[in-house]
Amino acid sequence: MTDLTAALTEAVAKAFVSAGLPAEHGRVTRSDRPDLADFQCNGALAAAKGAGKPPREIAAAVAQGLAGSPLLASVEIAGPGFINLKLADAALAERAGRIAADPRLGAEAAPEPRRVIVDYGGPNVAKPMHVGxxxxxxxxxxxxxxxxxxxxxxxxxxHFGDWGFQMGLLIVAAADADPNWREVAEQDLSPEAAAPLLKGLDLETLDRLYPAAAAQAKADTAFRDRARKATSELQGGKAGYLTLWRHMHDVSMAALQREFHALGVDFDLWKxxxxxxxxxxxxxxxxxxxxxxxxxxxxxxxxxxxxxxxxxxxxxxxxxxxxxxxxxxxxxxxxxxxxxxxxxxxxxxxxxxxxxxxxxxxxxxxxxxxxxxxxxxxxxxxxTMNGPDGKPFKTREGGVLKLHDLITMTKDKARERLHEAGLGAELPQDEFEDIAHKVAVAALKFADLQNFRGTSYVFDLDRFSSFEGKTGPYLLYQAVRIKSVLRKAEETGAAAGNAIAIGEAAERELALLLDAFNGAVREAYDRKAPNLVAEHAYKLAQAFSKFYAACPILSAEPAVRGSRLALAGVVLRQLELALELLGIEPAERM
The missing domain is CATH 3.40.50.620 (HUPs)
Structure with a gap:
């Protein structure tokens, strides 16, 4: 499904060719001045050098070639030769209708699909996950x-870290800490015989043992050498070490899977x-x-x-x-x-x-x-995710904050925000808790994903958990608002129309943003940059908020109401698809 940028580029390229100039100059982009135009082409400036003509003269010839195009309401020349393009309402409406009918909601698939591995997560076994x-x-x-x-x-x-030096450290530390654990390490015991001896060697204990062992290895050469030898013997297949390692591995995996599940993160390979x-x-x-x-x-x-x-x-x-x-x-x-x-x-x-x-x-x-x-x-x-001091996020005591504690803290804040906003008070407790969890995860994920991944950012729980501003909870709320409108329409027997009409400025803005989804997804894919999808989701939610305020839906006359319900429906579907690509689960109501 061709988006409007591609369709306009094709039309403008033909106009350049008709003017005797290379088609490559017809590249169209979204306008950086949307108050002046929807799209723009700057190719006349580049073409002028080869043609030996003033850019405005070339731009005028291209504009003449575009006269009568059903895509365009107007073509204007600005400055030294910029070509400003405003779309016809009918073209926007037709594009919005095609997006509504498209299961992919306007986003094209890659032309040459590939086999891809994404290696992420990467926590070390036998240590709790932390904010890092x-x-x-x-x-x-x-x-x-x-x-x-x-x-x-x-x-x-x-890709868990479960076979390196940290395992040797823990084996030596555990053997030194408890005679039962030492017996397991030194003997070739059956799983049944080893199990009672390993009681108490849980994740909390491993979390206590590891930092102490790491510090000791730095200060004590003999201890470090023992840990290195233990690492080599583990990898060489020493039976007792493998038994101890397997127990630490299994204890850790249960906790790791819990944390990943709470974040809505899953893997095809748990290797x-x-x-x-x-x-x-x-x-x-x-x-x-x-x-x-x-x-x-x-x-x-x-x-x-x-x-x-x-x-x-x-x-x-x-x-x-x-x-x-x-x-x-x-x-x-x-x-x-x-x-x-x-x-x-x-x-x-x-x-x-x-x-x-x-x-x-x-x-x-x-x-x-x-x-x-x-x-x-x-x-x-x-x-890095940083604290208010600009340094990697820490607890108030200066330690590394465990991921489980961060999730709990954010969920507590989500409950508080829901109560402050008067949302969900009439819901059953289990449904309210589910919504609070979704709001918390949305706050955490969008706070991160709205930034280009290569940059660091300051984590501000109060700001990121708000239902106002550029936040995950705001996006969830806007999706819930659209669902509420659609439910009320259904209850009153009002149905979405089969066609979308564009007339008001707020409708134009929504239609243009629906069309921009393809470019946002494609660029996010090319740059490995989810922030571009996050930015699109936020702009779409903002545009719907303006549309909702400026364009009555349920009180409009039937034909207009049907069009606006159809427009609201496709906005909801695309917004929820964008949230899905960010790993954020929407709520049905609040």
């Missing part, structure tokens, strides 16, 4: 949904670093056979630096001097695993921007080894 995992989860989920909507075959992979362990030995031999490895201070490395690098990149550390696989090793093995099982055209890594060098090193090693085509691996980094 929020952006990866929210952005990655939205990118996955946008790519899938555009027609790609997409797999989302959580971790451990899932590629069986590939590592063969991969290391393959790297050696290809002449890519060398021994450096007892460790096996792959050099990835290239001539012309802006800064020196260290080599990929494949096997440590203690014999254990490193983070880069499991990342490389994961790339190989994905090639063998899915063979993606593109793999997107939604991970903190501060990990950029790590991924560049791993990607270059993969290209050298032939595990991925050059450019098929892309790190889509993001900034």
């Amino acid at each position: 995992h929020l952006r990866a989860s929210i952005i990655g989920e939205s990118v996955k949904r946008i790519y899938r909507f555009r027609g790609d075959t997409v797999l989302g992979d959580a 971790g670093e451990s899932d590629v362990d069986h590939l590592i030995a063969g991969m290391v031999e393959d790297l050696k056979a290809k002449g890519l490895t060398e021994v450096d201070q007892g460790a096996l490395i792959v050099r990835v630096a290239r001539e012309g690098d802006k800064h020196e990149l260290p080599p990929l550390l494949v096997v440590s001097s203690e014999g254990s696989a490193m983070y880069g090793t499991t990342d490389l093995a994961t790339i190989l695993d994905r090639k063998q099982s899915f063979d993606p055209h593109l793999a997107l890594y939604c991970v903190d921007q501060r990990q950029a060098d790590h991924f560049e090193i791993a990607f270059r090693a993969a290209y050298l080894a032939g595990y991925a085509a050059e450019g098929a691996l892309e790190h889509i980094g993001f900034g």
